[in-house]
Amino acid sequence: MPNAATPIAIVHLPYQPPFDWPRMLRFFSGRATLGVEAVEHGAYLRAIEWEGDAGTLAVTQDAARHSLVATLSGAVSRHADALAAPLSRMFDLHADPAAIKKVLGADPWFKPLLKAAPGLRVPGAWSAFELVVRTIVGQQVSVKAATTIVGRVVQRAGRRIPGHPHEHTAWRFPTPAALADADLSAIGMPGKRVQALQGFARAVADGVAVIDPPGQPYTSGQLAELRTTLLALPGIGPWTVEYVAMRAWRDTDGWPATDLVLMQAITARDPMLLKPAQQKQRSQAWSPCRAYAAQHLWNEIADRAQGERGG
Template sequence: MKIISGQAVAELELFYPPPLDWQRMLRFFGGRSTAGVESVVDGVYHRTLRWQGSEGLLSVRQDPARHCLIATLHGEVSRQADAVSGKLASLFDLATEPALIQQCFASDPWLGQLIAQAPGLRVPGAWSGFELVVRTIVGQQVSVKAATTIVGRLVQRAGTPAQGPLLADAPWLFPTPEALAGANLDRIGMPGKRVAALQGFAQAVADGVVDIDAATPDLPTLRRQLLALPGIGPWTVEYTAMRAWRDADAWPGTDLVLMQAIARRQPELLKHAQQLKHSEAWRPWRAYAAMHLWNEIADAAGAARGG
């Protein structure tokens, strides 16, 4: 992996309560990486980023012996390393205590078994809630791979070429809400209604109607505002809550993969309402239950499934 060098560099040590399943987290991110913005190579997560007017390159690797992640910031953004550290802790879900989740699911024969198989599984976060919702809208009714391809096209249509340190295969910054709302998305590979939903969401964020990346999310308000936008349903809202707003109890229960997984395990739970009632037993960690169910399928398939 070639890094075009820059002068300003900062390194952060981000400690976490073990275990942390770094390989499965990288599999999740890698399967959904935004072409031109993110990449996962040789056990390292990379992305270009913008933070409070500064740009730069982020690279993150694990130091398993010391139970920490090593994050390296290149470029102007390195001067704000201390401020960025909290964002990175959220991105990689470093504050979660695995023992609490294990305790919650210990009496559940299914979830208990899944946690024993992957005790360090976390809920991958999102650098940007806006970016995450864009991807979820694009991903409606298409495969993870197809969504990744289309988001890559969006970046080239509306993104900004990164300045300073960058990866040879990640030279873009993700589009701003204003840029995406005004971009020409003809022949982007999505139906017209989905394009309208995407640009309607971008305009709502640009206008301040939805504070998607609020520093302190008001979850009931954000859920209501996001759900009120055309083309956005409960799955997108709950998926955003679990990853961008760090709601550990978010439940994307209308996800087809989740519904099928639950029905295969417990055939009497075929309908969403039945599964929703059953999920009450997994509170207050339902987002982690969802991750473990997705992960079981991904392990079996050897691919990134779910979310």
């Protein structure tokens, strides 16, 4: 917790109810980067930096006021007004639940899912860079394993915040340049994946790949250009591009068609839809809300797993 001398700013971020904060936190908790972010006592916490000023972010829900409350501690607190928009995007606060329900609710497949989680949102990301790092590391490994390896990446290439009072958020995520130059030997990833990760970081550091441009919300033309830029990099496939489009670029129609869980979910509902092309055609019924369709299908699995654990 910040001491009395630590500058603090509090920002209220409104949303249209319903808003499913517990499921949002569950998603972030399972993927929290060790040392950088954490979920504790109903709050999302992380170390952040904005225009050279560092600090800590804590986000909680004020359900009565239909808002999230962001508490910024440290020098970064002077940027409270500037951070309101990116934080709203990160937690998908601009979503219109009624509009999403109208589109997805027209399909019988989604009626029970919407009923089970009417306020489900698509969790965002602090940056596209950070999310791509996570997805490259997570290729062909479990979510838990990816979380462990990303934590190692942070310790190799990130910066520890001197005197930080909260151990779980005491590290700043690596910059593109630092990650590109870091020694990632024996970190738990195959050599080719390390090369892809550091090649991506170098492309971002050198300005060859601009994947976090200012100016959100992006136009359809900008989204197409971002997709092309990211897909052109070695080690980046269509799944990663669509996943980043959903979470970082806020494309409500992003659809990772080759995602195994999504493919199985569709086949379970219609065994005739075996081929990716057939499934992609079926997904057109959920446009322009396919990102929310994907999130509901993923959430169905997460709910089932939590129920089996008795949580």
